[in-house]
Amino acid sequence: MPMAATPTRLAVVVDAWFDGERRHADGRTTFSVEDGRVIAIDRGDHGAALDARGWRVERGAFLLPGLVDAHVHLFLDGAPTDGAVRAAHLKQDVDRLAEAARAGARQALACGVTRVRDAGDRHGLNHRVREEARRPGSGLAQVRSAGLGVKRARRYGAFMAMDVDDEASIRSAVQGLAADSDEIKLILTGIIDFDAGAVTDEPQFDAAAARCVVEAAHAAGRKVLAHCSGAKGLAVAVEAGVDSIEHGFFMDRGTLLRMRDRALAWTPTFCPVHFQWAEPAAVGWSPNTVGNLRRILDAHAEHLRRAHEIGVVVLAGTDAGSMGVEHGRALVDELQRFVDAGLPLDAVLAAATSAPRRHFGDAAPTLSPGTPFEAVLLGASPWADFAALRRPLQVWSHGRVGAAGTTVAP
Numbered sequence: 452m453p454m455a456a457t458p459t460r461l462a463v464v465v466d467a468w469f470d471g472e473r474r475h476a477d478g479r480t481t482f483s484v485e486d487g488r489v490i491a492i493d494r495g496d497h498g499a500a501l502d503a504r505g506w507r508v509e510r511g512a513f514l515l516p517g518l519v520d521a522h523v524h525l526f527l528d529g530a531p532t533d534g535a536v537r538a539a540h541l542k543q544d545v546d547r548l549a550e551a552a553r554a555g556a557r558q559a560l561a562c563g564v565t566r567v568r569d570a571g572d573r574h575g576l577n578h579r580v581r582e583e584a585r586r587p588g589s590g591l592a593q594v595r596s597a598g599l600g601v602k603r604a605r606r607y608g609a610f611m612a613m614d615v616d617d618e619a620s621i622r623s624a625v626q627g628l629a630a631d632s633d634e635i636k637l638i639l640t641g642i643i644d645f646d647a648g649a650v651t652d653e654p655q656f657d658a659a660a661a662r663c664v665v666e667a668a669h670a671a672g673r674k675v676l677a678h679c680s681g682a683k684g685l686a687v688a689v690e691a692g693v694d695s696i697e698h699g700f701f702m703d704r705g706t707l708l709r710m711r712d713r714a715l716a717w718t719p720t721f722c723p724v725h726f727q728w729a730e731p732a733a734v735g736w737s738p739n740t741v742g743n744l745r746r747i748l749d750a751h752a753e754h755l756r757r758a759h760e761i762g763v764v765v766l767a768g769t770d771a772g773s774m775g776v777e778h779g780r781a782l783v784d785e786l787q788r789f790v791d792a793g794l795p796l797d798a799v800l801a802a803a804t805s806a807p808r809r810h811f812g813d814a815a816p817t818l819s820p821g822t823p824f825e826a827v828l829l830g831a832s833p834w835a836d837f838a839a840l841r842r843p844l845q846v847w848s849h850g851r852v853g854a855a856g857t858t859v860a861p
């Protein structure tokens with residue numbers, strides 16, 4: 452007979468908190484957590500009374516739901532910015548890459564990112580880490596895994612996707628992948644040519660082929676996240692009815708309206724492009740290319756603001772693992788881009804908490820009684836000090852995790 456877990460009682464008393472949608476800043480609040488689940492959220496400071504009854508009591512200025520990074524590649528290491536080092540990383544054997552993926556998930560959790568959506572990896576290490584992260588006390592961020600994506604032969608995306616050909620091959624590939632993948636990754640376009648300041652190649656899939664991917668995924672109960680930038684690819688993505696557009700550079704207002712009407716989410720992933728703009732020497736970009744990067748980022752920010760205004764669902768995703776984009780740490784950088792674009796802070800934080808949970812189909816996407824206690828304790832309110840998000844005092848996921856990333860029993 453399996454042993455029941457020892458009941459654990461934790462009270463967290465904070466000055467203010469964010470539930471995933473709204474800030475509550477009208478006085479102290481006490482969260483009562485039993486066996487890792489929120490059982491009550493009460494106004495006032497009930498810490499002393501609960502302490503007298505043997506509860507452990509933690510205090511801090513601000514509590515918010517565990518952060519979600521909706522676009523990462525765990526098996527890639529974003530820290531090295533030297534092309535040769537990055538190429539050598541990919542050539543390592545699978546066990547070493549698995550260790551890198553684990554390290555990425557560990558670092559994410561230490562940064563307050565309790566969940567990541569892995570957007571593709573050709574070895575399926577995202578699935579492996581997903582399993583490992585399910586063990587309580589793993590010290591790893593939980594993983595929603597897109598496994599291996601689908602792409603066209605001889606086109607961009609070999610590090611994260613398999614080739615598909617005609618409609619029959621698309622259907623059988625997607626059906627097979629859907630058995631293990633939480634979502635299906637579609638590599639719809641290539642990447643941006645920064646020297647040209649544009650997406651210069653044709654989309655990998657036309658609307659009919661992309662719709663075939665979407666129909667096969669939906670038939671298997673899976674959503675489709677589409678790697679897509681440039682006007683032609685965006686038109687295909689919207690017409691095919693994918694569930695989220697990843698990157699989406701060279702966005703336009705008409706596409707945003709269609710995305711809003713079709714409840715199609717957008718993960719704008721500023722981080723990798725921002726890094727190339729901020730550190731052009733890492734890639735050797737010319738002043739002309741740096742100018743292109745700035746224009747691309749400014750237009751992206753303008754479209755993000757527009758997306759927020761008209762009600763497009765926005766997900767915060769960093770593309771961590773890309774050059775200069777480190778797991779965990781990058782998420783607050785991405786949120787800073789959202790702030791800089793002019794989004795109000797509640798919308799910025801919702802993009803990294805309730806919006807991705809709702810997109811992933813969570814029954815309870817906000818921090819409320821009855822939900823698992825997946826939360827981050829801060830020393831200051833992000834409304835007073837945005838950088839407090841970079842210094843979590845405590846992170847709770849399955850267990851209790853210190854800010855330094857060491858896991859102890861809850």
Ligand SMILES: [Zn+2]
Binds near residue numbers: 522523524570770
């Ligand atoms: Zn990606």
